[in-house]
Amino acid sequence: MATSAATIEHVGHAHAAEPSFIRKYIFSTDHKIIGIQFLFMSLLFLLFGGLLAMAIRWQQGYPGSPMPGGGVLPETMAPGGILVPEFYNSLVTMHGTFMVFFAIMPLLVGVYANYLIPLKIGAPDMAFPRLNMASFWIAVPAGILMMAGFFVEGGHSGAGWTVYAPLSANPEYSGVSLGQVFWCVSIIVLGLSSILGATNYITTIINMRAPGMKWFRMPLSIWALFVTSVLVLLAIPILSGAVIMLLFDQTIGTRFFLPELGGEPLLWQHLFWFFGHPEVYILILPAMGMVSDIIANGSRKPIFGYHSMVYAIIGIAFLGWIVWGHHMFQSGMNPTLGTTFMISTMLIAVPSAIKVFNWLGTMWRGNITFTVPMLHAVAFVAMFVIGGLSGVFMASTPVDIYIHDTYFIVAHLHYVLFGGSLFAIFGAITFWYPKMFGRMMNPVWGKVHFGLTFVFYNLVFFPMHSLGLEGHMRRIYDPTEYEFLAGVQGTNEFITIAAFLLFATQLIFMINFLGSLFRGARAPANPWNDNGLEWVAPSPPPHGNFAETPTVYRGPYEFSNPNVEEDFLPQNRKLPGDPEPAALAAGR
């Protein structure tokens, strides 16, 4: 098998000459270093996206008042510290853009697909290490371009992260020309990075699994990342194509999305959401997978219904392709299509329910340890339930008439993306931190951070449901313009205060994350008593990962197996009666 040959070659390499600092940490082809590079980059963007959110909340809570610290902003953004509407629109747009494309997506896919796939399937590295390096170093200029957009004439894109045409396509309507061009180019470049990454992940998972690592012995995190990579590979080209068309409308006078001379504004929405809904699952499936790993570990119990969990991931991914129209119920699309998309959307409740119930089933009669990763994983389940259930309201076409484009959708998407994905990310960071850096994050501060985040998070986003039910439109600069919203300003102010506290709480995480790099307790070989192959390698693993390719005898969730004394049973531990490694290697 090619795998073992590759392993030997790689390991041989690792033992040869020590590579230079630049080759080792900057232009590295090691999937672990690339994963860690993505981690630092996307955490920076997460922080920046959070800062933008603070400015948004300031304006919503205290419309028209000078923002503290707003004086450092140029006059085009905030004269005298007062945010102007065009900058507010850029804030809203860029908060969404940075969080979706530069924080959550790379945190889940860039970081954990990179870091975990080879380690968890027993491979020495990715199938295409140089492609992998390219995918990171292509993402960096994309990020720089997106940042630079703030400083060009006319300001940054202000058309929302969904950049609906014609507002985005014709500078005359927005006052934004260069900013939108920067947005487009950055997304196209980032898309290339994602496609390279996805190609790599898919190839690696298909071809480089260790002997005995059958498809249905893969951890759910790897299943989720595999399915996600397929989604990325299929969805991102659609976005790139659409964005190129938008860029042409902006710059060289095509009229794809502009109705004069026969363009069609709704075409943009169809293309964007045909990408965008799979994108939504790109942002949640890896989180679900990693949460499954953490919950089985924390419950000391096999995952409940492993096979249906796999099928649910695939089912969600498939349904993701036929529901895009639910973003467009009120768009002027043929109303008959609305009913079709409603039914397909409602069906997503089924695989989602399977997953939630199976997480509950995993905890049922378990032996639950409340480690920091487990707390975050449990919070993921609790919050994802809210996000999933609030989705039913919007899936119902008549109810959507009322709550579409209100704060109800803002609440919903944050329950899925923050309550869901971000809690999973905090869990994953804590869980695999010892593997990445050989040290533990401080569990006490971890719990403090978790508790405060959980409370403030809910204080921020739960009341947004009721704002939406009052009809509060999203993306409006000043809600006090409307009499029917006069009653909700108190709620807006409350949310703003809670949001500041939520942001401040993240400083605890930052300090814990950075501080533990140097002062964290040395990690034991298998700190969570987990079964995954990644714990076979040393922490942090050397280039090439495994001294000897592990052999896999069973699935990843054999916790509390009655055949062994301990409450865990690593995938590579050979028990009497297991087949010989040679037989496994030949039979794979």
Added chain:
Amino acid sequence: MDWILPPGASTFAGEIDGIYYLILGITGLAFVIVEAALIIFLIKYRNRPGRKAYYTHGSMKAEVIRTAVPAVVVVMIGILSGGVWDRIKGRDSIPAGAYPLAVHGSQFEWNVTYPGPDGTLGTTDDFSKRNQLHIPVNTPIRVRLTAEDVIHSFFIPAFRIKQDAVPGMEIDLWFEPTQTGEYELACAELCGLGHYRMRAAVTVHTAEGFGRWMTDESQTVAQN
């Protein structure tokens, strides 16, 4: 901070609010069941020394039931919703003889064209008002919605009606106000820097009051 919808003032409010409360009831129940189970499991099965978890890989029977129940419930919600949707937004839903208006959204104004005393759009007695929508109570209103530049969205919260106005498209929508009074028309789709202020006053008159208003306005227009 509550889950109650604000009072509605159109014929749509009853049905939309009804489906909303139905979904609220169902999802509320699901929420309580799931979160309660989660909390109970966390407490009951918390780590205790010397105990091992129950070793099981799942139960097909339990999974089938838990899959079937939500499937049936959501499909039921879907079927109920589909009926209401057709009555509100369906292509043939607009009642014959609905009072015609034309609303044109542009950055950042709603221009409402009235049919004038003859009640027909496209005739010489038509006139337009900026950001003022006057309509008679208990009469189906048909709005022909267009947009000048970018996408706007016609949203009257009290009437539970929302419809995007798309440049290059003519979209018909309808609603029937059931209470006289003052309401607000907002733009619900980000349309640029003045989006938040793209607001029109909605006045629902009695039938007689609307007749008087129409007479007054058309005379004023004629004088100019």
Added chain:
Amino acid sequence: MRRLVFCTLILGLGCGGERASGDGDAAAADAASAAAAGPMGQASVAGTISFEGAVPANPAIDMAEEPDCVAKYQGAPTDPQVLVANGKLADVFVYVKSGLPAGATYAAPSSPVVLDQDGCLYKPRVLGVMPNQEIEIRNSDPLLHNIKAVPSANRGFNISQPSEGMTTKRKFATPEVMVPLECNVHGWMNAYVGVVAHPFFAVSAADGSFTIANLPAGTYELEAWHEKFGTQTLSITVPDTGEVPAAFTFRASAS
């Protein structure tokens, strides 16, 4: 400096070029003025703009949904497109179109020209500036105005002033007669900026009078522009000193 701080704040990533009002343009203007100051004289042109024919009625403004602006008017507000008093036409932009020595350059004054938004109308409606001279845009209304410049030779902008008392400075770099300004929140609001490369321009007052001072001796082509009635030109010769009369007459257009 502010920009620098902000850039540092966001990790020094990509601080691109900034807007036209950046320091580069001002520096360029200073350099030009130092290099060659165009000739100034002691003569002036004093003229009037007359109007003949039936004065078209200014359209009524449907301002009902802007009570804060309506409150600033006695009766029903109209859009002052054509202002005629005693047969004299106001808001006509008059400037020296040609005749100045080739290569003469003039420095822009350092004082800005004020453009106010008051009662949901631009005041003044017609104004003249020199390239790179600042226009100080003010909002005297307690509500949102946006100012969208739709030039053909210059870079446009589209900015907003959400609250009363806000001021924003903008300038145009290239001569252009006229740059239209509009407010999209109030579709009736229009203003026109004449950008002229020298200081020899004026806008006719309510009595139709205008004065262009400090002209050097020479023969010039004057152009008068009105938003409804188009342009007219007139050739005048100016001595070393004294006041030269100039008269334009606009007529009600056929339509």
